[in-house]
Structure formats: C-alpha cells, structure tokens
Amino acid sequence: xxxxxxxxxxxxxxxxxxxxxxxxxxxxxxxxxxxxxxxxxxxxxxxxxxxxxxxxxxxxxxxxxxxxxxxxxxxxxxxxxxxxxxxxxxxxxxxxxxxxxxxxxxxxxxxxxxxxxxxxxxxxxxxxxxxxxxxxxxxxxxxxxxxxxxxxxxxxxxxxxxxxxxxxxxxxxxxxxxxxxxxxxx
Amino acid sequence: xxxxxxxxxxxxxxxxxxxxxxxxxxxxxxxxxxxxxxxxxxxxxxxxxxxxxxxxxxxxxxxxxxxxxxxxxxxxxxxxxxxxxxxxxxxxxxxxxxxxxxxxxxxxxxxxxxxxxxxxxxxxxxxxxxxxxxxxxxxxxxxxxxxxxxxxxxxxxxxxxxxxxxxxxxxxxxxxxxxxxxxxxxxxxxxxxxxxxxxxxxxxxxxxxxxxxxxxxxxxxxxxxxxxxxxxxxxxxxxxxxxxxxxxxxxxxxxxxxxxxxxxxxxxxxxxxxxxxxxxxxxxxxxxxxxxxxxxxxxxxxxxxxxxxxxxxxxxxxxxxxxxxxxxxxxxxxxxxxxxxxxxxxxxxxxxxxxxxxxxxxxxxxxxxxxxxxxxxxxxxxxxxxxxxxxxxxxxxxxxxxxxxxxxxxxxxxxxxxxxxxxxxxxxxxxxxxxxxxxxxxxxxxxxxxxxxxxxxxxxxxxxxxxxxxxxxxxxxxxxxxxxxxxxxxxxxxxxxxxxxxxxxxxxxxxxxxxxxxxxxxxxxxxxxx
Numbered sequence: 001x002x003x004x005x006x007x008x009x010x011x012x013x014x015x016x017x018x019x020x021x022x023x024x025x026x027x028x029x030x031x032x033x034x035x036x037x038x039x040x041x042x043x044x045x046x047x048x049x050x051x052x053x054x055x056x057x058x059x060x061x062x063x064x065x066x067x068x069x070x071x072x073x074x075x076x077x078x079x080x081x082x083x084x085x086x087x088x089x090x091x092x093x094x095x096x097x098x099x100x101x102x103x104x105x106x107x108x109x110x111x112x113x114x115x116x117x118x119x120x121x122x123x124x125x126x127x128x129x130x131x132x133x134x135x136x137x138x139x140x141x142x143x144x145x146x147x148x149x150x151x152x153x154x155x156x157x158x159x160x161x162x163x164x165x166x167x168x169x170x171x172x173x174x175x176x177x178x179x180x181x182x183x184x185x186x
Numbered sequence: 187x188x189x190x191x192x193x194x195x196x197x198x199x200x201x202x203x204x205x206x207x208x209x210x211x212x213x214x215x216x217x218x219x220x221x222x223x224x225x226x227x228x229x230x231x232x233x234x235x236x237x238x239x240x241x242x243x244x245x246x247x248x249x250x251x252x253x254x255x256x257x258x259x260x261x262x263x264x265x266x267x268x269x270x271x272x273x274x275x276x277x278x279x280x281x282x283x284x285x286x287x288x289x290x291x292x293x294x295x296x297x298x299x300x301x302x303x304x305x306x307x308x309x310x311x312x313x314x315x316x317x318x319x320x321x322x323x324x325x326x327x328x329x330x331x332x333x334x335x336x337x338x339x340x341x342x343x344x345x346x347x348x349x350x351x352x353x354x355x356x357x358x359x360x361x362x363x364x365x366x367x368x369x370x371x372x373x374x375x376x377x378x379x380x381x382x383x384x385x386x387x388x389x390x391x392x393x394x395x396x397x398x399x400x401x402x403x404x405x406x407x408x409x410x411x412x413x414x415x416x417x418x419x420x421x422x423x424x425x426x427x428x429x430x431x432x433x434x435x436x437x438x439x440x441x442x443x444x445x446x447x448x449x450x451x452x453x454x455x456x457x458x459x460x461x462x463x464x465x466x467x468x469x470x471x472x473x474x475x476x477x478x479x480x481x482x483x484x485x486x487x488x489x490x491x492x493x494x495x496x497x498x499x500x501x502x503x504x505x506x507x508x509x510x511x512x513x514x515x516x517x518x519x520x521x522x523x524x525x526x527x528x529x530x531x532x533x534x535x536x537x538x539x540x541x542x543x544x545x546x547x548x549x550x551x552x553x554x555x556x557x558x559x560x561x562x563x564x565x566x567x568x569x570x571x572x573x574x575x576x577x578x579x580x581x582x583x584x585x586x587x588x589x590x591x592x593x594x595x596x597x598x599x600x601x602x603x604x605x606x607x608x609x610x611x612x613x614x615x616x617x618x619x620x621x622x623x624x625x626x627x628x629x630x631x632x633x634x635x636x637x638x639x640x641x642x643x644x645x646x647x648x649x650x651x652x653x654x655x656x657x658x659x660x661x662x663x664x665x666x667x668x669x670x671x672x673x674x675x676x677x678x679x680x681x682x683x684x685x686x687x688x689x690x691x692x693x694x695x696x697x698x699x700x701x702x703x704x705x706x707x708x709x710x711x712x713x714x715x716x
Contacts, residue, residue: 033457034368034497037479042421042460076481077462079421095383096578099628100541100616101569133465133582133632135422136386137203138614139235139539139546148424152203 019054022047027062037063037073041080050081078130085128086121088166090114091145094131097138101153106142107131109156113163126167190271191224192244193217196300198231198393199425200386206239208257213264221269230394232300233548234287240300242282245271251282287564292526293550294514294534295507299394305432307440310397316442318513322405323450325516327357330409334512336520338532343377343468343505344580344609344685346598352502355492356410359500366498372412373496374403375477375503378419378426379461379468382581384540384612388506390548392419392426395510396433400443400456402509405516406502407454415456416496418473421463430458465636469684470503472638483638484684505610507536526552531597541578541614542568551596558592561615572617576625576701580609582632583689585696586616586625607692622701627655629693637686644687647678651694658705668707671698 026043030036037059044055051074060070074080092110093103114122114129121128137143140152144159146166154162195201195210210228217224234240240253241263250271255263259277266275279285293299302309310316322330335350356372363369376399380388391399403415419427434456437443445453459477461467467476471485474496495501511533515523524532531553537560539546544566551560561567561577568574576586585606587594594604601608616625630651637644651674657667675691682688698705 035477035479038459038462038476042462072481073479077464079462095632096582096625096628097384097540097612097614099625100614100620132422132463133636134381134383134385135199136380136389137200138384138386138541138612139543140200140204140238141541143203145422150199150203150425152200 016054019044019048019052020058023055023058023062027059031063037065037070041074045080050084053082086126088127088147089130089145090127090163091130091132091135093133093135093137093141093143093145095134095138097134098141098143101141103142106144106154106156106159109159110144113156113160127163188246188270189221189224190243190245190269192227193224193269194227194229194242194244194249196231196238196240197228197304197425199389199423200235201231201238201240202425204238204254205257209239209241209255209260212257212260216264224269227303229302230298230300230304231390232282232288233296233390233394234285234300234545235547236543236545237279237285237547240279240282241268243268243271247271248281248283251279251285252277253279287545287547287549290564291550292534292552294523294526295398295510296390296395296536296548296550298398299390299548302395304394304396304429305436307397307436307442310395314517315397315513316401318516319401319404319442320448322408322516323448323452325408327409327411330405330516331357333516333520334409337511337515337523338520338527338530339508339511339515339523340531340598341505342507342511342535342610343470344382344607346608349504349508352492352504353406353409355490356412356500356502359493361411361500363498368497368499371414371497371499372410373499373501374406374410374412374415374509375473375496375501376403376415376417376509377468377470377473377503377505378417378423379465379473380423380506380610381420381465381468382583382610382612384578384614385538385581385610386540387536387538387548387611389423389426390536391506391510392423393429396429397437397442398510398513399430399506400433400437402512403456404443404447404454405512406504406509408452410500410502412502413453413455415454416477417456417458418461418467418477419458420461420467427458427460434458464638465632466638466686469686471684473503474501481638483640484686486683507610528552528554528595528597529599531599535596535608535611537596537611537613539565539613539615542570542574542617543615544569553597554595556593556595557587557613560596560613561592565613565615568615568617570617570619572619574615575618575620576616576622576697578614578616578625578693579612580607581612582629583607583685583692584609584612585692586622586700587696588700590700605692605696607689622697622704623655623659626694626697626705627652627659629690629697630655633686633690641681641683641687643678643681644683644690647674647682647687648690650674651678651690655694661706664706668698668705 026040030039056070060067135143237253239255242249298313331353339349340346464482466472467482472482476482536550549564578586633648639645654671678687679691
C-alpha cells in the first residue's frame with residue numbers, strides 16, 4: 001500500500017513533510033477522543049503501509065508521550081509493522097476450527113506456494129504471508145484472508161488460483177478508502 | 187408462477203467467503219437487463235452457514251430458499267426460474283422457515299438475522315427493533331437494572347457473570363474523580379474482540395443485525411448513567427467494521443443515537459475502536475488498556491472495571507451477545523427471558539458449530555440440550571464423514587471432550603462439573619484423524635504467541651509447555667515429562683493473572699487425560715498421566 005516514490009534525491013525530505021502532514025491530520029481528527037493512540041497508528045499504517053520510524057517521534061510529540069511509550073505500543077500489536085510489507089497481505093488461519101479441516105496442510109501449501117515462511121515477503125514484493133488466529137469463518141474453514149477479503153473452504157488448489165489472480169490485480173485500496181471515510185466523518 | 191419482486195443475497199463474511207459477492211454482482215446485472223422491477227436485497231445471514239450462499243426469493247407462499255448456490259450455478263438456477271420461485275431445481279430447499287435446522291431453534295437474539303437488510307432502520311423497526319429502547323427511555327435506571335437482573339442474563343463472553351449485578355455496581359458507583367479529565371463520566375464498553383476459534387456469533391450480530399447491538403448499548407447507558415460507548419472490535423472483522431460504521435451513522439441521522447435521542451433529552455455517543463491483532467485484548471482489563479492507547483496488558487483486579495474501568499471511570503464491559511440480548515429483555519420482560527433455560531443458566535445461548543462439521547453455523551437454543559444432540563441432530567456429524575473423536579467447547583482455552591462426555595447438558599454448571607467450560611459457545615468438532623498431542627502442543631503454542639507477558643506462569647510456562655510436549659512426543663524420558671507437564675499445568679492454573687495462562691491447561695490436560703494413546707501412554711505406562 002506504499003505510494004510509489006519518485007526516487008528523486010529530495011524524496012526523503014518531501015516524504016517526511018508528507019508524513020508530518022498525515023500525522024497532523026490524524027492527530028487533529030482523534031485528539032479530542034479519549035485514548036487516541038491506536039486509531040492514529042491505524043491511520044498511519046493505512047496511509048503508509050507501515051509505521052515508519054519517523055512517525056514514532058512525531059506521534060509522541062503530538063500526544064505528549066515518550067518515544068518509548070509509542071514504540072512499546074507499536075511493537076505489542078501484531079497488526080502494526082515497522083517495515084513495509086508486500087503489496088498484498090495473505091493471512092492463513094492457524095486456529096483450531098481450521099486445523100479440524102486440515103488447515104495444517106493449507107499452512108504448508110501457502111509457504112510452499114509463496115516460498116516464504118511466516119512474516120516474510122516474497123522476493124517480488126507481491127505478498128507478505130502471516131498467520132492469523134481466527135477469522136470468525138469457522139463453520140466453513142479452512143479460511144484465509146487476502147487483504148480485506150475472507151475466503152472459505154480453501155484448498156491448496158484454490159489458494160494457488162487466488163494467489164495467481166491477485167498477482168495480476170492492482171493493489172487493494174479498500175482499507176485506504178475505509179480510513180478516509182472515517183476521517184471525513186470524524 | 188408470477189415473477190418475484192425481491193431476491194435476497196446474504197452479505198455476511200461467510201456467505202461472501204463462499205462467493206455471495208460474485209453472485210450478487212451477476213444477479214444485479216441480470217436483473218438490470220431482464221427484470222428491472224425485481225429488487226435485490228443484501229440481507230444478513232441466517233447463520234445456516236452450511237447452506238451459504240443461501241438465496242431467497244419473496245413469493246406469495248413466503249420466502250423460498252435455494253442453496254448452497256455457487257456463482258457458477260447461478261445461470262442454471264436463473265434459467266430454471268429462480269425469479270418465478272421455481273420448486274423444480276435441485277438447489278431448491280423449500281420455504282426458508284420450514285428448514286428444520288432453522289425451525290427447531292429458539293431464536294430470541296438472532297430472530298432478525300438474515301431476515302432483514304442489516305442497515306435498513308425501517309426493516310429493523312418493522313421487526314420489533316427499538317421497541318425496547320422506547321420503553322427504556324421512560325423507565326428509571328433502577329427499573330432497567332432490575333429487569334436485567336430478573337432475566338438471569340449472564341455474561342456471554344465466557345465468564346458468565348450475572349449482567350444485572352455488574353450493571354448495579356456501575357449504577358451505584360460514584361463517577362466523581364477529581365483530577366481525571368473524564369471525571370463525572372461512566373462508559374459502556376462492548377467487547378467485540380471475538381478471538382476464540384470456533385466462534386462467530388458476535389460477528390453475526392454485527393454484520394446481520396447491528397442496530398440490535400447499538401440499541402442494547404444505549405439501554406445499558408440509560409441503566410447505569412453512561413453517555414458514551416465504545417465497541418472494541420477486532421481488526422480481523424473488516425466487514426463487521428464497515429457495517430457498524432454505517433449503522434452508527436444512520437442511527438445518528440435518524441435520531442436514535444447521539445444527542446437528544448428521540449426528543450428524550452438523553453444523549454448517547456458511540457464509537458467503534460479497532461483492535462490490532464492481539465487475542466489477549468479480549469480479556470476485559472487488557473481491552474481497557476488497549477482502549478486507552480496502551481499495550482494490551484492484563485490489569486490486576488481489584489479494582490473492578492465496574493468501579494475503575496475505562497480511563498479510570500466506572501465502566502460496564504459486556505460481550506456483544508450480552509448487550510444484544512438486552513433489547514429483547516426490556517421489550518418482553520426479564521421473566522419472559524428467564525422462562526427459557528434451566529437452573530442458573532437462563533435464557534438462550536447461540537451455540538456455534540464449527541470445525542469438521544457437516545451442518546455448521548449458528549444454533550440458538552435455550553440452555554439444556556446435550557452436546558451430543560447439538561453436534562448430531564443439528565451438526566449432522568463430521569463433514570469428512572469419519573467418526574467424531576474430540577469436541578473442543580469454549581474456544582482455545584476450553585477442554586477437549588471425548589465421546590464419554592458428549593451427553594453433558596449444555597449449561598454453565600453441568601459443564602463446570604465435567605471440568606469443561608461453555609465459554610462463548612464455540613463448538614469445534616474433530617474427526618478421528620486428529621493428533622491430540624499436536625492439539626495439546628498447539629494450546630501451549632497459542633498461549634506463547636498471545637500471552638501479554640505480564641505474569642511469568644503464562645509467559646514462560648507456555649514456552650516450557652511446548653518444549654515438554656515436544657519431548658513427550660519424541661519419547662524423550664516420557665513418564666517424567668508427563669509428570670512435569672502436570673506440574674506445569676498446575677503452576678499456570680494457579681499462578682497466572684488471567685484466564686489466558688490460567689485456562690490454557692484445560693485443553694492440554696483434557697487431551698492427555700482422555701486421549702493418552704496420542705501421547706504414547708499405554709495402560710502399562712500410565713503412571714505419569716496427568
């Protein structure tokens with residue numbers, strides 16, 4: 001979900017300004033609400049694709065927290081990533097209801113198909129593979145989530161088809177839209 | 187037969203995970219070209235997930251059902267006369283209300299699920315929505331709390347604490363808290379961090395009938411004197427998030443939520459807060475820390491959240507299902523709710539049939555039938571067709587039950603007596619190919635991954651648990667390792683701060699006790715069994 005950078009020498013500086021503006025906007029939106037840190041972090045992750053190191057100091061400053069406090073929160077939650085991931089996030093459910101439906105074989109198939117292990121990104125930067133502990137689709141497992149869409153009764157073959165289809169699709173921007181809508185309503 | 191005027195295609199996560207979105211798109215294009223007068227409604231789901239995608243058409247004989255329909259089968263179904271209510275297609279299931287799996291349920295909380303368009307306030311009101319709230323607006327806080335007490339409603343998140351007593355504590359708690367910016371406030375927090383594998387009832391409430399949850403939260407606010415609510419929703423539920431956001435906006439626009447609700451002079455604001463992938467945040471004190479923007483670490487109790495909860499203020503923390511039961515209770519009366527169930531387990535429980543099951547989905551029943559009746563009569567046994575071997579009830583912290591325990595009655599006390607828990611009502615079925623030693627290992631591994639790390643028995647005990655079980659599996663000094671595992675389970679049970687570490691021994695011990703073969707324990711070598 002990272003926006004393409006121009007690669008020009010000034011990109012770092014303008015990127016920082018843009019990040020500052022994004023965070024400023026998020027802070028303005030959520031500051032009046034009690035406990036605004038998680039919504040702000042979600043907002044940064046949606047717009048940047050991850051939580052860049054520079055964001056930690058900016059958020060800390062805006063909320064009068066220490067960098068350590070913000071870093072501690074970011075590192076606690078599996079959803080927050082401090083490095084950019086692949087264009088698509090593929091989550092395979094590893095929990096019991098999916099295990100009962102041969103989910104362990106699907107876990108292995110996912111790793112074999114993408115040639116990566118958990119939390120890794122494919123060499124072409126297309127997919128990041130993550131475990132997930134339950135998608136709430138437990139009567140029709142095994143289940144996977146590709147970006148914001150959940151798929152049920154997934155087999156190794158249908159997973160392969162899903163991956164191949166996603167390879168030819170543009171990046172999913174549903175998450176981005178959801179956040180901008182939320183900010184508009186805020 | 188006459189052309190039908192309404193077709194229903196569900197849009198809950200499960201239906202969509204099996205192709206409902208593609209069906210709705212195809213059908214939409216077909217209607218635009220051939221039947222412009224026919225309306226396409228995206229209903230919730232009835233929770234009969236084994237029949238999803240379950241299409242329905244409105245006819246003079248009522249709503250007729252077809253399923254499970256794949257996107258590939260839709261053209262054939264249309265050609266056979268779906269839009270004329272054909273009864274001749276192999277996917278035809280009859281009138282939806284006559285499907286035995288649905289008809290034999292006792293749906294109080296899930297009466298509207300799948301019937302209505304989840305986002306239509308008009309539909310909601312036509313089917314009894316907001317009647318409880320209208321009544322509540324004219325009742326005193328104490329009368330509301332008394333009604334919930336009379337219903338016998340207990341927390342549906344797993345701990346089963348009487349909801350009325352919790353509400354009374356918050357109602358009676360002083361909110362003055364000098365120096366706290368939130369002084370004077372009380373909060374309603376809905377725990378929608380439904381992380382237990384095998385459970386999806388909260389999700390179905392939020393996706394299929396979101397106004398019911400909103401209504402329940404407003405009533406809770408009126409009962410205890412809170413004017414602000416949070417729905418703490420897990421991020422694994424993107425569709426529920428979307429539906430809730432939209433429902434809140436619409437409820438505000440229609441004057442059912444926000445300032446001066448229905449001209450009553452009463453206010454209630456509601457906000458959805460998204461979690462970030464941590465299972466432990468389903469534990470109420472971790473949830474509160476997370477809500478406050480901190481790491482989701484478990485808090486020591488006391489103080490009770492009812493007295494010192496969100497942002498240091500008195501707070502009701504209830505599960506989605508607990509709050510969702512409230513509008514019915516206020517509308518029909520606490521006694522009417524208490525007329526269902528048995529003993530101290532009153533009302534209905536939405537059981538969730540999951541895992542290797544032929545007819546999985548949501549089965550709402552009064553407490554009382556046996557586990558066997560549930561998995562056999564409703565569930566129809568395994569999907570693989572092989573014999574059932576173990577059933578895990580109550581999520582990843584619940585025990586694995588062998589066949590000898592399947593005649594246990596589904597109520598809180600009967601399960602406690604059997605050394606098991608009902609929890610949030612998740613029922614995960616495994617067939618005879620399951621390796622119970624791997625399941626026990628996974629229970630420890632899950633605890634290792636999801637522990638918040640605050641207390642040692644949970645943080646370190648789970649790591650050692652995985653290692654010990656690995657050695658048992660590898661037959662490395664097995665008898666001694668089994669003794670060690672039993673001791674480790676005791677340490678975790680008695681020494682952990684919350685249910686995460688405290689209940690992880692449930693699946694582990696039950697697996698060792700009931701399925702000793704899987705651990706290489708033969709009758710001759712059983713000295714070390716837990």
